[in-house]
Amino acid sequence: MSAVIAPLTSAAPLICGLIALYATIRIVCEKNTLKKLPHLNVMNFAIAASIALLVNHWLALIVAVAYFVGSTLEANAIASAWSGGLKDD
Amino acid sequence: MTPEFLLGFIILLIGTVSAAFPKPKTWLNRLINIEIAAWGLMLIMLSYNESLAILTFVAVTGISTFVLVRVIERRSDI
Amino acid sequence: MTDLILIIFGLIAVIGGLATAINKDPFDKLISLGILAGGAIPFIVNRGYMDVAIAVALTVPVTTIFILLICRREIT
Numbered sequence: 001m002s003a004v005i006a007p008l009t010s011a012a013p014l015i016c017g018l019i020a021l022y023a024t025i026r027i028v029c030e031k032n033t034l035k036k037l038p039h040l041n042v043m044n045f046a047i048a049a050s051i052a053l054l055v056n057h058w059l060a061l062i063v064a065v066a067y068f069v070g071s072t073l074e075a076n077a078i079a080s081a082w083s084g085g086l087k088d089d
Numbered sequence: 090m091t092p093e094f095l096l097g098f099i100i101l102l103i104g105t106v107s108a109a110f111p112k113p114k115t116w117l118n119r120l121i122n123i124e125i126a127a128w129g130l131m132l133i134m135l136s137y138n139e140s141l142a143i144l145t146f147v148a149v150t151g152i153s154t155f156v157l158v159r160v161i162e163r164r165s166d167i
Numbered sequence: 168m169t170d171l172i173l174i175i176f177g178l179i180a181v182i183g184g185l186a187t188a189i190n191k192d193p194f195d196k197l198i199s200l201g202i203l204a205g206g207a208i209p210f211i212v213n214r215g216y217m218d219v220a221i222a223v224a225l226t227v228p229v230t231t232i233f234i235l236l237i238c239r240r241e242i243t
Contacts, residue, residue: 013172014172014175015173016190017172017175017176018175020173020175020179020205021178021179024182024183024202025182026177027186027198027199028182028186028189028199028229033192033194033195033198036195036198040198040201040202043179043202044201044205045205047205047209048204048206050172050209051209051212052209054172054209054212054213055173055212055213055215056219057215057217059218060212060217061218062217062221063212063217063220063221063224065178066220066221066224066225067208067220067224070225070227070228071201071204071205071222071224071227073228073230074227074228074231074232075201076203076229077228077232077235078194078197078201078231078235079240081194082194082234082241082242086217092173092177093169093210093214094211096177096180096181096210096211096231098168099181099184100180100181100184100203101194101206103181103184103185103188104184104188106188107187107188112189112191113191116169117193117199117234117237117238118191118193121187121193121196121197121200121234122187122188124187124200124230125187125188125200127181127205128184128203128204129184131207131223132207132210135210135216139216140187140216140219141217143211143219144219144222145222147219147223147226148222148226150230151229151230151233152224154230154233154234155233158233158234158236158237161237162237163234165237167242
């Protein structure tokens with residue numbers, strides 16, 4: 001049982017890291033600013049999953065939750081400021 | 090030579106060069122490029138085993154960004 | 168296996184730093200700064216400083232929102 005789970009656990013952060021690297025290359029190659037933001041969200045989700053899977057410690061889950069909330073707030077703040085939604089109030 | 094030290098040195102070099110010579114020479118580009126150098130210095134601090142130093146450095150970086158934004162905002166109004 | 172994933176995160180951080188230095192639009196620079204933060208935080212977690220990682224992950228969006236306060240004034 002443990003021999004089945006152990007390679008899967010060690011390979012899972014690597015797959016999430018490869019997804020994050022692919023999303024990073026997509027962000028850099030994209031020209032439009034508004035089309036960069038979904039790929040930024042993909043990279044943030046992949047890195048949050050990779051943080052939770054990287055270290056076998058219970059505080060890593062809280063770090064992943066904190067990074068998830070913070071990065072989502074950051075991306076939404078950039079999108080809201082780009083479209084100028086808060087300015088009209 | 091830990092990997093954090095090497096990566097932090099590369100990022101600190103990129104941030105220092107780009108903050109000293111920004112391409113469109115405005116204060117906003119300089120303020121954003123300083124953040125790259127702050128991340129590189131934080132990675133170099135991570136190479137040595139001082140957790141309280143990193144915590145203090147990150148807090149002071151946030152506060153100093155707030156102070157610089159306030160100063161620039163007041164200055165650009167006049 | 169652990170070395171390979173650290174190489175991937177280092178590559179992400181270097182790409183984010185170079186993209187922040189090269190881009191000209193302030194919003195593109197802030198997006199690339201988010202990439203740099205995402206590449207640097209797993210190094211803190213891998214080192215074992217979980218409380219420092221929580222503090223860093225909660226401080227980075229506050230700094231970005233402070234810079235966005237003058238970005239909006241710059242565009243209009």
